[in-house]
Amino acid sequence: EAQVTQNPRYLITVTGKKLTVTCSQNMNHEYMSWYRQDPGLGLRQIYYSMNVEVTDKGDVPEGYKVSRKEKRNFPLILESPSPNQTSLYFCASSSKLARNIQYFGAGTRLSVL
């Protein structure tokens, strides 16, 4: 089954404790992306990757890092989480031939205390 898998689904952490949210897709997609969703602000893109070893900033990249060492994986790293990064996070992927048809993961709900 084609899917985008995020882990963990729920995470509560404390300020400053580094964390990684993993994202994996099994569709051999070139394009992957991270979004965050906050009430009243909608979905905002954090980082995206056009292919392996190619990443670029989205609209709200501050406080986040990503890497794309393998085609299937696109982890989101918070080196020093802060309470304003409490949010619902989504990973998405798409093929380069259909960039606008994105497949989304189930989401990771992060709380930073």
Place this chain on the structure above:
Amino acid sequence: DAKTTQPPSMDCAEGRAANLPCNHSTISGNEYVYWYRQIHSQGPQYIIHGLKNNETNEMASLIITEDRKSSTLILPHATLRDTAVYYCIVRVEWGSQGNLIFGKGTKLSVKP
């Protein structure tokens, strides 16, 4: 990307057709209309897209007006599970940069 305008909310009776409008009066010739939906706190789900002809798939139908300035997503027999926020997005298909802009969408409530 052209701007879209959608009503903030709509109600629909279960079993009836849900018709969700979208206005995109500044759409350019090479921009497609895409529809996504997001069921409460789940990841957005692609539904359908089109350029100028009407489109239908197993989920929905998309009707685009002849002047392409507006479109309607039709869920022919809405169920309670279709309750979600529906997003209309206008975007070029090839060579687009940046991300999908989801906007506020239309919150569809399907009622028994």
